[in-house]
Amino acid sequence: MKKLFLSFAVFSAIVSCSSDNDNDEQKASIIGKWKVSKAEIIAPGTNKTTIILPEGCEVENTLEFDGVNQIAMTYEQKNDACVPKANSLKYNYDKPSHVLYYNFENGSQYSYKVTTLTQTDLIIEDDKYVVDSSTGEAKTYKRYYKKVK
DSSP: OOOHHHHHHHHHHHHHHHHHHHOOOOOOOOOOEEEEEEEEEEETTOOOEEEOOOOOGGGEEEEOOOOSSSEEEEEEEETTTTEEEEEEEEEEETTTEEEEEEOOTOOOOEEEEEEEESSSSEEEEEEEEEEEEEEEEEEEEEEEEOOOO
């Protein structure tokens, strides 16, 4: 009887844990307003990581996805004030492949891999980010966001 109870308890724990994760993923939506929390630039081969934290007016920067457009609200320092500037792009998010596509007016498209999407966190990765134009070395650029609404 103890073995049967123990087996049931272990199975219940496994099922309840996986169910929570599934619910988080199912409820997660890219739609909403996101604030950048940090960025990482990762060098290929060495995995050397440079962490970039927002500072000054950058801490106000947000991305907002509405289902069709992504509005990037950036803030610049001008005369002791943070001045907002909005840029809008059309986007598509392919949930099964976890790829975020930006569509430009000239017909070109740029993609990012969504490595994490929960109700509170979004991490997007760009492995075509070129830091050193003299070598053409592409590094991975990861952006970390927290949902604000």
